[in-house]
Amino acid sequence: PPLIGLRIWVPMGPMVFRFRGTVYDRAADADIRVKSDAQINALYLRKQNYYTERRVYPWVTEQDLRLDLIPRVKSMILVNRMNHPWLSLEVDELFRSSRLYSRDPETGKEGFTVAAIMLFGKDDLILDVSPAYRTDAVLRRESVDRYDDRLVVKTNLLEAYDLLVGFCEKWLPDSFALEGMQRVSARDVIVRELVSNALIHRKFISPYIAKLVIDEEGIRTKNASRSLYSGPLTPDNLDPTPKNPIIANFFSQIGRAEELGSGTRNIFKYSRLYSGQDPELEDGDFFKAFVPVPGASGRPRNAAGYESGTESVVMAMLAERDSVTASEVARFTNASARTVRRRLGAMVEKGVLVTTAGGRSTSYRLP
Incomplete structure (x- = not known):
């Protein structure tokens, strides 16, 4: 049978x-x-x-925090919402209301949380709690093997945001873009979304150093993530999962982030206004983003000079040879051979390719 x-x-x-x-x-x-x-x-x-941002450190006191940032935070809230309840709160009440001072769900102890430390902590305190925390911002245009400019950010999230946004605005073009009949800065929206995501949706206990790279093709970010889904992200398959909901809510209240999932939609929308091309977003153990800049080819290239998308690699290889196999294509992409075989199968269904053999030795060629 x-x-x-x-x-x-x-x-x-x-x-x-x-x-x-x-x-x-x-x-x-x-x-x-x-x-x-x-x-x-x-x-x-x-x-x-369990969200690690909720972990409580009972030994941390207000003297370990940058309380001088509180007036600035309230000013930012005032711009967005004049009757916000946080505006009338004293410092200790503000920390409790925003869940930055809380009770640890595992130990029952009260104190300042990891979220409070990352948002308001002095640099030495942040180093004690999260030794690997930093964001390495690099410009690579002339010196692609090293860098043309570099900024290593190890301070609290509030000031880190300003530093990283400033670095991006310094090196990314602010091209003309229209949204309807109104001129908008697509660059500023993209930078805000990428920087906010890299700061607030990261895994702070990971030893991986977050990266932000600007090169001739565009801007790329990569940071440790905590996601139930692994794979490319688009507005159609978006199913947002909060990584650090307390920190994300705080950024939302001060106007530096929006509702969960809106960032991805904004990146796609304004990337098309900015360069006329779609961004590339991928989530998993790491969140990776690439947004093209105006005038660039729009897709990163690998060491062989091929664009990184599977279809682009296949078409470039078939311009040089009669046929390719899934394992050959996988060597020039970040995808596994199994994933490449699935994508090649989709190209066959579309009539872009035809197969010349069967099984694992299947090869693909143009019709």
């Missing part, structure tokens, strides 16, 4: 599932076997419901 396959669909969620003792992780629509203890621990960490 013919073999009958059984396909089981497992919805995304906080649980870790095993099949015959093997742990699987989801990467876009592919299932990846997780073998090492480090990978399994990282998977549990990503799926746990």
Whole structure:
């Protein structure tokens, strides 16, 4: 009798599932076997419901915080909402109301949280709590092997935002853009969304240093993330998951962020106004973003000179040879061979390619 396959669909969620003792992780629509203890621990960490921003440090006092930033915060709130309840609160009440001073759900102890430390902490305190926290902003245009300008930001999130936005505004062109009949600065919106995301939706306990790179093609960001979904993001498949809801809410109250999910939609909308091209966003253990600048080809290239998209790599390779295989294409992309085979299959369905063999040795050529 013919073999009958059984396909089981497992919805995304906080649980870790095993099949015959093997742990699987989801990467876009592919299932990846997780073998090492480090990978399994990282998977549990990503799926746990506990937000590390809520962790309480009872030994931290107001003297460890930058209370001089409070008047500035209230001024920013006043611009957006004149009757905001935080405006009439004393400092200690403001910290409690914004959940920056809270009770640890695991230990029951009260104190300032990681969120408070990252938003208002003095630099030495931040270094003690999150030793790897920093954002490395680099300009690479003339000296692509090293850098033309660099800014390493290790201060609190409020001031880090200003420093990183200033770096981007210094080196990114502010081209003319119209939204309806009104001139807008698409660059400023894009920079605000990318910087806000890199600061407030990151995993502060990760040893990975967040990066912001400006080159001839555009602006790129990469930071450690905590997401149930792994794969490319578009406005159509957007299912936002809060990484640090307390910090995100604080940024929203002071006008530096909007509702969850609006950032992705804004990046797509204003990227098209800015350069006429779509951005590239990908979430998972790392959140990666690329937004083209006006006049650039719009897509990053790999060491072989091919654009990074699978279809672009395939078409460039077929301009030089008669056929390609999935493994050959995968060497010039960031995708696995399995993912590449799926994308090649989609190109076959569209009539862009035809196959010349079967199985894992399948090769692809132009019709």
